[in-house]
Amino acid sequence: GMSTLHGACPFAKPKAKAKDGGKKQKASIQLDFEWVDRKSESKVVISVRPHLTESWAALELADTASKEDIKRQYHLLSRQHHPDKNQDDLEAATERFQRIKDAYQVLKDLDGELAFPWDQNPDKQQVVAGPQSVLVFAKIGMEACEEHHLKGLQLRHMAKTSGEVRALQFEPEVSADGFTTESWVSGLCMDSPHFVNHLVKIHRKDVVREESDEEESDEEEFSSNFMESEDEGPL
Numbered sequence: 539g540m541s542t543l544h545g546a547c548p549f550a551k552p553k554a555k556a557k558d559g560g561k562k563q564k565a566s567i568q569l570d571f572e573w574v575d576r577k578s579e580s581k582v583v584i585s586v587r588p589h590l591t592e593s594w595a596a597l598e599l600a601d602t603a604s605k606e607d608i609k610r611q612y613h614l615l616s617r618q619h620h621p622d623k624n625q626d627d628l629e630a631a632t633e634r635f636q637r638i639k640d641a642y643q644v645l646k647d648l649d650g651e652l653a654f655p656w657d658q659n660p661d662k663q664q665v666v667a668g669p670q671s672v673l674v675f676a677k678i679g680m681e682a683c684e685e686h687h688l689k690g691l692q693l694r695h696m697a698k699t700s701g702e703v704r705a706l707q708f709e710p711e712v713s714a715d716g717f718t719t720e721s722w723v724s725g726l727c728m729d730s731p732h733f734v735n736h737l738v739k740i741h742r743k744d745v746v747r748e749e750s751d752e753e754e755s756d757e758e759e760f761s762s763n764f765m766e767s768e769d770e771g772p773l
Contacts, residue, residue, distance in 0.1 A: 564734045567696055571689045573682040578745045582682040586693055589652055589726060589735040596641035601737075602658075605649040612642040652737055654726050656704055664705045671703035671725055678723050679740040696736055701729030719744045 566588040574581040594601050597611050615638045617623070624631030656663065666674060672694050676683065683690030697703060703725050710721040725738040 564730070565732055566734045567692055567736065569689045569692060571682055571686040573685045575681075575745075578747045579743075580745045581743050582679050583741045584679050584682050584689075584693070585739045586696070587652060587737050589654070589737045590644055591728075591735045593641035593644045596637045597645065599645075602650065602653040602655055605647070608642070608645050608648065612638065612646070616642075654704075654706070654724055654737055656706065656726070659706050659708075662706045662708055664707060666703050666705060668698045668700035668703060668727070668730070671697045671700065671705065671727065674703070674705050674707070674723065675725065675738060675740060678721055678742045682740075693738065696730065696733045697725070697727050697738065699730040699732050700727040701731075703727050717746050719746075 567586055568588065569584065569586040572581060572583040589601065594603075597608065597615060599607065599611055603611070616635065619631055619634045619638060621628055621632045621635055664674070675693065675697060683693065705723060705725040708722040710719045712719050721742045723738075723740045725740075727733070727736045727738060729735075
């Protein structure tokens with residue numbers, strides 16, 4: 539079994555690691571899946587994206603930056619760090635310049651899709667460990683994860699291995715007619731040994747249909763009967 543293998547050759551693991559400079563390529567996943575209740579039109583929509591944390595850092599931008607912001611910042615930084623302008627430290631400038639170019643290639647088509655407005659929502663913040671985050675996501679996204687079992691498992695595995703998950707939980711909003719409740723959770727899954735940082739967005743819409751009207755009318759009937767019987771009762 540595995541244990542004898544490790545026992546026999548204790549150096550197998552470190553050696554393999556050192557070969558690529560000790561940096562293991564971390565995995566990234568991209569998922570989009572949803573669940574819709576045909577009858578009531580209730581739905582759950584889940585998206586999982588690599589957050590591209592290092593690219594945002596390379597451009598010194600917040601993930602809430604617009605497409606315009608990204609372009610402007612790229613031009614600014616690439617001029618500033620251009621090797622021609624930094625002859626005194628050419629090697630560092632060349633590396634920095636390349637990082638800026640690479641980051642721009644990765645981010646240039648984004649326009650707020652990876653926004654995670656953490657600092658703007660102090661009242662909605664929750665910091666949990668990886669395994670706990672699975673419960674946070676399941677609470678609002680369960681049906682979609684059950685219907686798309688494999689995608690649900692991928693999300694669960696990625697979240698579970700995260701060292702820390704920052705979750706923003708937005709209070710459910712009820713529509714004017716009272717029939718629709720919408721809730722949102724965004725989670726930034728960080729510090730996994732196996733995965734790059736990922737942004738998980740879950741949107742849930744619960745629609746209550748006709749059945750509830752009947753229940754309400756039953757309730758009204760019940761309460762009026764209850765009131766009458768009270769009046770009629772012997773004093």
